[in-house]
Amino acid sequence: MADNNKEILTNAAGIPVPSNTVSKSVGKQGPLLLEDYTLLEKMAHFNRERIPERVVHAIGSGAYGTFTVTDDITQYTKAKLFSEVGKETEIFARFSTVAKSKGGSDIYRDLRGFAVKFYTEDGNWDMVGNNTPIFFMRDPMKFMDFIRSQKEHPKEHWRHDQMWWDFWSLTPESIHQVLWLMGDRGAPMGWRHMNGYGSHTFSLINDENERIWVKFHFITDQGNKFFTDEQWRKMQGIEPRWAAKDLYNAIEEGNYPSWTMKIQTMSDEQAQNFQWNPFDLTKVWPHADFPLQKVGKFELNRNPENYFAEVEQAAFSPGNVVPGISWSPDRMLQARIMSYADAHRHRLSVNYDTIPVNKPHATKANDPYRDGLMRTDDNKGGRINYNPSHEGYPQPDKRAEEPPYHASGMAARIELDTEDHYAQARMYYDMLNNDEKERLYNNIAGSLGKCSEQVIKDQMQLFRNVYPELADKVEKAISNTEPPKPEPKPATV
Ligand code: HEM
Numbered sequence: 001m002a003d004n005n006k007e008i009l010t011n012a013a014g015i016p017v018p019s020n021t022v023s024k025s026v027g028k029q030g031p032l033l034l035e036d037y038t039l040l041e042k043m044a045h046f047n048r049e050r051i052p053e054r055v056v057h058a059i060g061s062g063a064y065g066t067f068t069v070t071d072d073i074t075q076y077t078k079a080k081l082f083s084e085v086g087k088e089t090e091i092f093a094r095f096s097t098v099a100k101s102k103g104g105s106d107i108y109r110d111l112r113g114f115a116v117k118f119y120t121e122d123g124n125w126d127m128v129g130n131n132t133p134i135f136f137m138r139d140p141m142k143f144m145d146f147i148r149s150q151k152e153h154p155k156e157h158w159r160h161d162q163m164w165w166d167f168w169s170l171t172p173e174s175i176h177q178v179l180w181l182m183g184d185r186g187a188p189m190g191w192r193h194m195n196g197y198g199s200h201t202f203s204l205i206n207d208e209n210e211r212i213w214v215k216f217h218f219i220t221d222q223g224n225k226f227f228t229d230e231q232w233r234k235m236q237g238i239e240p241r242w243a244a245k246d247l248y249n250a251i252e253e254g255n256y257p258s259w260t261m262k263i264q265t266m267s268d269e270q271a272q273n274f275q276w277n278p279f280d281l282t283k284v285w286p287h288a289d290f291p292l293q294k295v296g297k298f299e300l301n302r303n304p305e306n307y308f309a310e311v312e313q314a315a316f317s318p319g320n321v322v323p324g325i326s327w328s329p330d331r332m333l334q335a336r337i338m339s340y341a342d343a344h345r346h347r348l349s350v351n352y353d354t355i356p357v358n359k360p361h362a363t364k365a366n367d368p369y370r371d372g373l374m375r376t377d378d379n380k381g382g383r384i385n386y387n388p389s390h391e392g393y394p395q396p397d398k399r400a401e402e403p404p405y406h407a408s409g410m411a412a413r414i415e416l417d418t419e420d421h422y423a424q425a426r427m428y429y430d431m432l433n434n435d436e437k438e439r440l441y442n443n444i445a446g447s448l449g450k451c452s453e454q455v456i457k458d459q460m461q462l463f464r465n466v467y468p469e470l471a472d473k474v475e476k477a478i479s480n481t482e483p484p485k486p487e488p489k490p491a492t493v
Pocket of ligand 1: 053054055056057060094095096112113114115128129130135139140143197198199200314315316332333335336339340343344347
């Protein structure tokens with residue numbers, strides 16, 4: 001270990017400072033001097049140490065690792081990271097909760113973010129998923145309202161179960177995701193014991209420039225484990241950063257967690273005959289019809305040296321897809337293509353992608369961007385900064401060109417509300433065993449039971465549309481729930 005005491009303390013200009021503990025004053029009882037630059041700079045820097053937190057997914061942990069291809073999928077994709085069995089690619093993963101602000105516990109009931117940056121030779125592929133294969137809605141116009149319903153009340157500034165169920169009870173397409181959230185998967189035992197999913201439909205493009213639709217799955221090799229409501233409520237009082245410590249310590253001890261990557265594929269023809277809209281984020285593709293195919297494995301084997309530099313400043317974007325991987329017409333995904341880089345520019349400045357954790361590691365960014373706040377690299381030096389030029393300029397790559405896809409119809413605001421909300425929620429419910437169902441009723445009751453009569457009534461109708469039994473059991477669990485409802489009502493509901 002370096003002997004820190006042998007180093008000289010300087011300011012940021014490298015100038016040795018005379019003291020780090022005593023400010024400069026007039027005598028023992030006199031005022032401080034404005035010329036105490038050492039003190040002024042130390043205070044001024046401190047005042048600017050916080051950056052905006054992520055508007056969602058503010059609490060999280062990150063680690064580096066390696067992705068290794070185990071099975072050949074080159075018939076589907078020309079992406080270089082999948083080019084041969086045995087190929088290794090460096091990755092950085094960040095796991096997160098969604099709704100709570102920074103400083104909150106990381107083991108409460110919520111979805112979990114599952115973001116993986118693959119540093120490929122064709123640039124960074126960001127797989128920005130969750131621990132569930134579906135979501136609460138399928139139109140991005142509803143996302144901002146949904147998130148506000150999950151965060152603090154505008155007046156009281158604490159989170160209300162009433163607000164969550166208020167939104168869900170009026171959003172029938174949320175029912176499938178609500179059942180996942182209120183079941184065991186809604187409170188995973190830390191980051192190591194949960195699966196990850198790309199959730200949306202994406203596409204893979206091969207050397208012949210043929211496109212196939214795909215879903216990405218990352219199955220935990222540690223096994224899915226969960227906390228009961230009683231356990232996580234107790235545990236977060238004892239160790240609010242349980243998940244962070246669990247992951248960090250496992251890696252420090254050499255007990256590297258790993259996930260197996262699998263895909264489901266769907267041809268265009270299958271997509272047209274699929275029972276559901278294949279681009280609807282509230283739906284899964286049943287495994288029996290679209291079997292999981294193994295692709296590879298990633299392990300996390302290195303903790304970051306500095307949390308702020310590498311985890312807080314990490315910036316993932318669904319816009320970052322590499323040749324051989326692309327998006328689909330999923331409305332939510334289309335909106336996310338824009339949203340993330342916009343958020344990063346707000347949170348980290350326009351040059352967020354030059355921060356070491358975000359820049360490509362296996363290739364060099366040869367982008368046409370110049371200047372801007374926080375430009376700390378060489379800004380492409382003396383290379384000419386316009387195109388065309390007789391001096392020459394980097395050229396586009398045809399490999400990155402995608403095959404065309406068919407789109408037609410009248411441009412309009414087209415509701416998807418007439419499409420089925422319940423069939424897959426029913427399938428999910430049918431897969432649960434009796435213990436899982438029992439916990440589901442009680443988890444729902446503990447939260448929904450605190451809400452207003454109107455909200456309970458509307459939500460019960462959604463449960464009834466899944467199965468009358470589900471509604472009856474939840475009703476019964478609510479009537480048995482202690483302490484008695486309601487919690488103080490939010491001011492406006
Ligand atoms: C974070 C927007 C849906 C997964 C974020 C951030 C924004 C955002 C603005 C913060 C980014 C930052 O400051 O770095 C949206 C919008 C959505 C949407 C507009 C829908 C229209 C989803 C869905 C998933 C998802 C469906 C998963 C399938 C994540 C994850 C993060 C995140 C994992 C945290 C990334 C990290 O670790 O830094 N989202 N989101 N989001 N979102 Fe979304």
